[in-house]
Amino acid sequence: MAGKTGVPGTGVTGRVFAVLGAFDAGHRMLTLSEIATRAGLPVSTTHRFTTELVSLGALHRDSEGRFAIGRRLWDLGLLSPVQTGLRETASPYLHDVYGATLATVHIAVRDHENVLYIDAVRGNMSVLIASTIGSRLPLHCTGVGKVLLAHAPGRVVQQVLAGPLERVTPYTITQPARLQRELARVRRDGYATTDQEMTLGACSAAVPIAADGRVIAAIGVVVPSLRRTRARMVASLEVAARGISRSLERR
Amino acid sequence: MAGKTGVPGTGVTGRVFAVLGAFDAGHRMLTLSEIATRAGLPVSTTHRFTTELVSLGALHRDSEGRFAIGRRLWDLGLLSPVQTGLRETASPYLHDVYGATLATVHIAVRDHENVLYIDAVRGNMSVLIASTIGSRLPLHCTGVGKVLLAHAPGRVVQQVLAGPLERVTPYTITQPARLQRELARVRRDGYATTDQEMTLGACSAAVPIAADGRVIAAIGVVVPSLRRTRARMVASLEVAARGISRSLERR
DNA sequence: GTTCGCCTTTCCACTGAGTGGAAACATTGT
DNA sequence: ACAATGTTTCCACTCAGTGGAAAGGCGAAC
Numbered sequence: 001m002a003g004k005t006g007v008p009g010t011g012v013t014g015r016v017f018a019v020l021g022a023f024d025a026g027h028r029m030l031t032l033s034e035i036a037t038r039a040g041l042p043v044s045t046t047h048r049f050t051t052e053l054v055s056l057g058a059l060h061r062d063s064e065g066r067f068a069i070g071r072r073l074w075d076l077g078l079l080s081p082v083q084t085g086l087r088e089t090a091s092p093y094l095h096d097v098y099g100a101t102l103a104t105v106h107i108a109v110r111d112h113e114n115v116l117y118i119d120a121v122r123g124n125m126s127v128l129i130a131s132t133i134g135s136r137l138p139l140h141c142t143g144v145g146k147v148l149l150a151h152a153p154g155r156v157v158q159q160v161l162a163g164p165l166e167r168v169t170p171y172t173i174t175q176p177a178r179l180q181r182e183l184a185r186v187r188r189d190g191y192a193t194t195d196q197e198m199t200l201g202a203c204s205a206a207v208p209i210a211a212d213g214r215v216i217a218a219i220g221v222v223v224p225s226l227r228r229t230r231a232r233m234v235a236s237l238e239v240a241a242r243g244i245s246r247s248l249e250r251r
Numbered sequence: 252m253a254g255k256t257g258v259p260g261t262g263v264t265g266r267v268f269a270v271l272g273a274f275d276a277g278h279r280m281l282t283l284s285e286i287a288t289r290a291g292l293p294v295s296t297t298h299r300f301t302t303e304l305v306s307l308g309a310l311h312r313d314s315e316g317r318f319a320i321g322r323r324l325w326d327l328g329l330l331s332p333v334q335t336g337l338r339e340t341a342s343p344y345l346h347d348v349y350g351a352t353l354a355t356v357h358i359a360v361r362d363h364e365n366v367l368y369i370d371a372v373r374g375n376m377s378v379l380i381a382s383t384i385g386s387r388l389p390l391h392c393t394g395v396g397k398v399l400l401a402h403a404p405g406r407v408v409q410q411v412l413a414g415p416l417e418r419v420t421p422y423t424i425t426q427p428a429r430l431q432r433e434l435a436r437v438r439r440d441g442y443a444t445t446d447q448e449m450t451l452g453a454c455s456a457a458v459p460i461a462a463d464g465r466v467i468a469a470i471g472v473v474v475p476s477l478r479r480t481r482a483r484m485v486a487s488l489e490v491a492a493r494g495i496s497r498s499l500e501r502r
Numbered sequence: 503g504t505t506c507g508c509c510t511t512t513c514c515a516c517t518g519a520g521t522g523g524a525a526a527c528a529t530t531g532t
Numbered sequence: 533a534c535a536a537t538g539t540t541t542c543c544a545c546t547c548a549g550t551g552g553a554a555a556g557g558c559g560a561a562c
Contacts (some may be wrong), residue, residue: 011303011309011548011549012262012267012519012548012549013263016263017307020327028332028335030539032538041522042521043522044521044541047540047541048520048521049264051540052261053264056264056268058268065539069328070331073328074329076328078384080324081279081319083322092373095349095372121346122342122343132328133329211415218406230450259518262519263519272538283509284508286510292551295551295553298511301553308517
């Protein structure tokens with residue numbers, strides 16, 4: 001969450017990225033000295049960098065002198081390959097699921113020991129929700145996270161089971177053994193669910209997306225309750241997941 | 252289109268961005284020497300930069316040694332503020348329009364003398380289409396472009412009318428006077444249309460999105476023909492545009 | 503198998519680009 | 533008017549960045 005304060009990184013490049021790294025989801029607009037503090041750099045150095053970055057379009061400076069990430073970086077980010085193909089392919093299918101369920105729909109990939117949301121469709125009046133596109137959440141307490149973890153290499157599973165399982169809500173699974181059983185269930189049944197394990201009042205269901213026989217992503221829905229709708233949700237998701245897999249393979 | 256070859260930029264920062272700038276929509280994966288050439292830098296220098304950028308997560312290197320934009324930049328790009336708020340707010344409304352029309356739906360802002368697509372919803376079996384998220388197209392031959400141009404500062408309009416109006420298809424408007432009349436019509440009627448001016452076989456309709464009394468974006472649809480559907484398309488778009496404006500204002 | 507050509511990686515002596523403390527400047531609040 | 537805080541400019545020092553060259557790899561051609 002917090003933006004890696006300190007650690008100036010070895011070269012100039014590292015320091016430039018320390019400046020850029022001062023920005024995060026909770027800090028989208030920063031003043032010069034805030035950047036300096038958060039990046040762990042002297043003000044004058046920071047000033048020089050920001051000035052140059054602004055002239056390069058990597059940063060934007062508003063009329064009040066505050067900085068924000070610029071369009072140039074937005075452009076560059078969109079060229080990141082892994083996501084691009086997947087997102088564009090999956091997007092229509094996410095809408096299909098949304099249309100069928102009116103639930104918030106997500107697609108996510110695993111990024112080390114986190115789930116990284118790469119796209120989302122949410123209605124006008126959907127539930128709350130912690131996840132936005134680009135956000136990272138723990139694997140063990142989200143629907144898509146459980147799916148991704150269940151199909152991750154053993155090494156990763158070990159690491160997650162070993163590292164403390166953060167208790168996000170009273171319902172979060174924090175016992176390694178229980179999580180392990182849950183993961184086995186996910187592999188057996190082909191889908192994962194959560195019940196208020198990440199956000200109170202929110203349940204989720206998720207299924208894997210395969211390509212070349214490997215699970216590369218997961219799609220899921222978030223709803224207030226799964227009581228009466230679990231079967232329908234899972235069915236919708238499975239249809240979409242198959243469609244996405246098929247689209248990915250013919251190219 | 253092509254990725255700014257040469258121009259090493261003054262400082263180290265400039266050179267780093269020359270490296271990153273070697274990537275564009277047509278060149279998402281590059282080898283070391285390709286980057287060096289496109290960035291106008293010596294190979295050894297490029298090598299040093301790329302190595303450092305990879306370790307920072309700004310670049311990704313695949314198993315065959317080719318480079319691509321990394322996740323770190325994807326993350327950063329998503330923090331770019333202008334788009335973020337607008338995109339998230341508009342997204343559900345775009346789906347509404349898609350649901351009502353089954354046409355490809357776009358939202359775009361003006362970026363200098365281009366239209367910059369910031370989000371899109373397209374169906375499984377939609378028309379072709381040149382625009383992807385993040386792509387820039389001329390203002391004078393797209394629906395959203397005309398809307399944005401019609402409400403742009405006089406200075407911008409002058410510049411576009413003066414600069415040669417690129418003929419993209421045989422139907423593209425290339426006479427300044429005719430474009431000017433068209434813009435007046437757009438302001439009067441509150442919507443713009445195109446008929447195969449950007450892509451053969453594709454027509455579009457678009458309306459402005461206002462915030463604080465200024466036009467800040469435009470949404471539009473792309474369809475094979477507007478003959479029988481123009482009124483419905485415009486109506487759907489107007490409802491969505493009003494909704495987006497309202498959502499933007501209460502915050 | 504050998505050779506050629508291209509791409510990548512490592513090395514290192516040189517030097518100018520980057521550094522950051524300090525002081526001047528601007529802005530805001532009391 | 534004064535203090536406090538944030539921003540910008542300046543400049544002497546030096547260390548980080550530079551890039552030519554050579555070595556190492558890889559694959560295609562012969």
